[in-house]
Amino acid sequence: MTGFEPAAAGLAAAAAAVEEVLAALPEPGDRSPGQRAEAAAAFDGVRALRVRFLDAHVEEVYDRLTDGRATRLRLDALVEAAGERFPWLVPGAALLAGERGRAQGAKEGREIDQGIFLRAVLRSDVAGPHLLDAMLHPTPRALALLPEFQRSGVFASESVHLERRDGVARLTLCRDDCLNAEDERQVDDMETAVDLALLDPSVRAGLLRGGPMSHPRYRGRRVFSAGINLKSLHAGEISLVGFLLRRELGYLSKIYRGVRTDACWHSPRTEKPWVAAVDTFAIGGGTQVLLVFDHVLAAADSYLSLPAAAEGIVPGAGNLRLARFAGPRLSRQVILGGRRVWAAEPEARTLVDEVVPPELLDAAIERALDRFTADGEAVVANRRMLNLAEEPPEAFRRYLAEFALQQALRLYGADVVAKSGRFAGGAR
Incomplete structure (x- = not known):
């Protein structure tokens, strides 16, 4: 098994290469079918690396983000911290800001990488229960x-x-x-x-x-x-x-x-x-x-x-x-x-x-x-x-782990974009 630091360095380099590919392409909504395929292939390659990295190191990532689980982070705070500390693993604030304000069909689909990360966290017998417990605490607003x-x-x-x-x-x-x-x-x-x-x-x-x-x-x-x-x-x-x-x-x-x-x-x-x-x-x-x-x-x-x-x-x-x-x-x-x-x-x-x-x-x-x-x-x-x-909480956690990724993928499906546009015109 590759150590954390060498694997992280390899993933960071691969993520940077994907951003170079995307920078050379038009905005997502303006791409030709060929350009969309090029972007999809680049994302597929680095996402496969992310999955393998998290399979091996998700608990170390989670411990680094939560001070060895001494700190409770809700979902939003967790992905924000991950994007700041490990931007090659989870999209950081700058990349997410570029998506904000765009129609669903005009986005790059950065949330899929959040889904990959959260699936791994929730699948972990160590990190998953800790995150579920953090989400059951009262909100500061309440x-x-x-x-x-x-x-x-x-x-x-x-x-x-x-x-x-x-x-x-x-x-x-x-x-x-x-x-x-x-x-x-x-x-x-x-x-x-x-x-x-x-x-x-x-x-x-x-x-x-x-x-x-x-x-x-x-x-x-x-x-x-x-x-x-x-x-x-x-x-x-x-x-x-x-x-x-x-x-x-x-x-x-x-x-x-x-x-x-x-x-x-x-x-x-x-x-x-x-x-x-x-x-x-x-x-x-x-x-x-x-x-x-x-x-x-x-x-x-x-x-x-x-x-x-x-x-x-x-x-x-x-x-x-x-x-x-x-x-x-x-x-x-x-x-x-x-x-x-x-x-x-x-x-x-x-x-x-x-x-x-x-x-x-x-x-x-x-x-x-x-x-x-x-x-x-x-x-x-x-x-x-x-x-x-x-x-049982464990059954719910296992379901939500897979849901995190499958729903992220569905959000950016061409059929979802088309159907939501048709439904959006009225009340059912």
């Missing part, structure tokens, strides 16, 4: 807002409105102009809201529901979520680290596994039960969210879908979790075939716990919350054991 939330019981942001009432943290998705389609702003707001709900000791359970829309097609109606914001994706504003991976390792993981608080000796995380209520539809990421909730209600006229094949991307951890609920056949019909599952269908009962007429949904939500808060400690202990049995 810690700064916590005293005011405990006093007022309200947190209002661009994407989410959080109100504590009767021991329940009621999260309302409020991107009324875009049918609660998710972008990086919403992911940050959601993680902040989830942290606040989990950190406030007076909160016994959480509720997530979509708010009324101003969108012309659904004006005045509640909508749960239209999934990923395809306009933002087409515009190049959906990032691998800040959206796709932070979403899975941030607020979704915290809903499922709790927030790291070290509050007591017998549990390092604070966990609470969560209820979700679906109005109108839960598309794509909206359905992914439901798979980490303890109890899901749906209006009888609503539907769920994961249009992964239509969009061209991987639906987060949906591939890991959906079959656990719906079985392998229905999962393939939904993910590969684009099937919508209407709440009124018998098959929907594998994905939702209660289906009620829209006018009765409010009352059904309150009954469900009463059940989950009546036996709080027993509910928390049993949900923890259920989640551990159904999705």
